[in-house]
Amino acid sequence: MKKILVIGSAGQIGSELVVKLRDLYGKEHIVATDKCPNAGEKLAETGIFEILDIVDRVALESICNKYQVTHIINMAAILSAVGEKKPMLAWDVNMNGLLNVLEVARELNIEQVLVPSSIAVFGPETPVDNTPQETILLPKTMYGITKAAGELLCDYYVRRFGMDVRGLRYPGIISNETLPGGGTTDYAVAIYYDAVKYKKYTCFVKEDTRLPMMYMPDCLKATIDLFQADFSKLKHHSNFNLNSMSFTVKELADSIKKYIPDFEIDYKPDFRQEIADTWPNSVDDSAARDEWGWKPSYDLDAMTQDMLRAIGEKHKQGLI
Ligand code: SER
Numbered sequence: 001m002k003k004i005l006v007i008g009s010a011g012q013i014g015s016e017l018v019v020k021l022r023d024l025y026g027k028e029h030i031v032a033t034d035k036c037p038n039a040g041e042k043l044a045e046t047g048i049f050e051i052l053d054i055v056d057r058v059a060l061e062s063i064c065n066k067y068q069v070t071h072i073i074n075m076a077a078i079l080s081a082v083g084e085k086k087p088m089l090a091w092d093v094n095m096n097g098l099l100n101v102l103e104v105a106r107e108l109n110i111e112q113v114l115v116p117s118s119i120a121v122f123g124p125e126t127p128v129d130n131t132p133q134e135t136i137l138l139p140k141t142m143y144g145i146t147k148a149a150g151e152l153l154c155d156y157y158v159r160r161f162g163m164d165v166r167g168l169r170y171p172g173i174i175s176n177e178t179l180p181g182g183g184t185t186d187y188a189v190a191i192y193y194d195a196v197k198y199k200k201y202t203c204f205v206k207e208d209t210r211l212p213m214m215y216m217p218d219c220l221k222a223t224i225d226l227f228q229a230d231f232s233k234l235k236h237h238s239n240f241n242l243n244s245m246s247f248t249v250k251e252l253a254d255s256i257k258k259y260i261p262d263f264e265i266d267y268k269p270d271f272r273q274e275i276a277d278t279w280p281n282s283v284d285d286s287a288a289r290d291e292w293g294w295k296p297s298y299d300l301d302a303m304t305q306d307m308l309r310a311i312g313e314k315h316k317q318g319l320i
Helices: 014-025 041-046 057-067 080-085 087-107 142-161 184-198 216-228 249-257 271-276 286-292 300-316
Strands: 004-007 030-034 049-051 071-074 112-114 168-170 172-174 200-203 210-215 245-248 264-267
Touching (some): 004 014, 004 057, 057 087, 071 087, 071 216, 087 142, 168 216, 172 184, 172 216, 184 210, 184 249, 184 271, 210 216, 249 264
Parallel strands (some): 004 030, 071 112, 172 210, 200 264
Antiparallel strands (some): 210 245
């Protein structure tokens, strides 16, 4: 039976992924870890939880041994906006941390490693619409550089050591459970919270900024579908493009206005505009569709309705 180690469990995606994996495989089969003890409190109350900083290789190895880990899902990363403020930290966590994961997995014969990548691997030279699977990768952020190098490193471990390593390029992820931590696409989450709380949002990118995005239920589905996919059927490994929806900030605000007619938005672009401008509008995910059957469920309005319902509920309960 699988014993799945999740690194970075308390983050935006990790916190929901752990719950889903515990449901699927049983909570005694999931080892949730995070470097922040406080952030992991909720996870610790409901299953196995250990404090782990991905840059501490000895601790990583000892947790893998302690629980006889068979699979590793690495959700720990420093995202694009924080990465520009702390580029050395981004390198350390995203590259040295990844190398620790791959090396421990190799030494301990771990059966599978899943490492997400991002649309941040693309750059201004990349075709912006329906960005192909195989294309120019000239990222301009430290986050993008570490993710592009990370994809290459993961594929190297597949080729050189015959390991099962897989990964997918997340677009901006929108959710209502745990806030995202320091990405450029965070506006697409913050807008819903401010719409519910204040009926007003000031956006840090311009209204015509268009980026690929995805709602959390689709993100969890994609991650678990790839995790469970038959490795022998995969032609790509660590870099699957993943498309779901793609919208401008204005289109997002208009979708919210359908349900909150007096919602207002204004714009004060900051340094994150420059990052957003280097990323594509939409990506071609036919490899993910062909090789492991990827298919998204949510569109913009369906997501908006669900986000406003969930955040409205939290607001009523005084949680936000
Ligand atoms: N959400 C990420 C970011 O904005 C992109 O993968 O940094």
